[in-house]
Amino acid sequence: MAEFDLSSNIDAALGFAAKLHQDQMPFATARALTKTQQLVKANIEAEMPRVFDNPTRYTLNSLYLQPATKQDLSARVWFKDVDSGGRASTKFLGPEVYGGERRYKAFDRALQAAGIMPAGMVAVPGSAVELDEHGNVPPALIVQILSYFNAFPQKGYRANMTQRRRDNLARGKSGVRGFTYFALARPEGKLPAGIYRRMDYGADKRIAHLQHGGAKPMFLFVSLPSYRVRLDFHGIAQRVTEAEFPRLMVEYFEQAVATAR
Structure with a gap:
């Protein structure tokens, strides 16, 4: 076989x-x-x-x-x-x-460290901020506000504004209206806590300053949100x-x- x-x-x-x-x-x-x-x-x-x-x-x-x-x-x-x-x-x-709570951004931490914004809050863009095409705050505005309030942490850091520079911004220049910033750590009158820009209104500027007249909200301070x-x-x-x-x-x-x- x-x-x-x-x-x-x-x-x-x-x-x-x-x-x-x-x-x-x-x-x-x-x-x-x-x-x-x-x-x-x-x-x-x-x-x-x-x-x-x-x-x-x-x-x-x-x-x-x-x-x-x-x-x-x-x-x-x-x-x-x-x-x-x-x-x-x-x-x-x-x-x-x-999900969960939003993290603090460097901008938030700097405002808190400078005593501009209370702890436990974050800064969100106000209606007066012109956002970019993606809905973000222009970096130059962040730098300007931190500089204006001397909120950069390094002492003597040249990015922090001198009083002379703030006075120049308030006066403005030819064709450009002057402005100032002010911050409210808590609501005042009809204004929520936040950072505001106030334009120069000429002869009425002193009255506008006392009454926060013409104040435009740049950032509002809100409780830390959850996502x-x-x-x-x-x-x-x-x-x-x-x-x-x-x-x-x-x-x-x-x-x-x-x-x-």
Whole structure:
């Protein structure tokens, strides 16, 4: 009776399978993990314009991807810690993911340290502030107000205004009306607590000063607000991973098997 014996080839076949698993499986897994996280990142970035009002380019580019390798089978998408300007994405976008209280900004801390704004409050833009296209306060205005109230922490720091400079602003110049700032730590009359700009009204300036006439709200002091979750970061990541990773794992492993030597 004819006989076909596999015994002479079984060790080689098992050895090949073991080597294939050892060499190709980590490679396929790393590719699948990285590709899945690329899709997670793309889906979260696509969600940002929907949940945020006219987000800045900085916000839209605030995610980074850490790819997986054969030696480290983990891929990660998260917010960049610090950008070139020293801002931490996790600090200003973290509340949008987890909810909770808004963090104090450097502007808030400087106003509190200078005794301009009471503790436990934050400064929010008033109706007189012209926001930029993304709804943010122009940095030059922040610097001007901190300088005006000598709120930069370094003593003698030249960015802090001298009285002469404040007097020059109050007088104005040709074609530019003068102005002054004043701050209210608590409500006064009809004015809520905040920082106000008062324009120069010529002969009536002394009366306007006494009555806060012509005062325009630049910033209002409000209690530290709480955020609701707006960006479903983890929900998106889980849904994309469950939908895509098993498919990609099979696809990349089959490619690895087909090209194995």
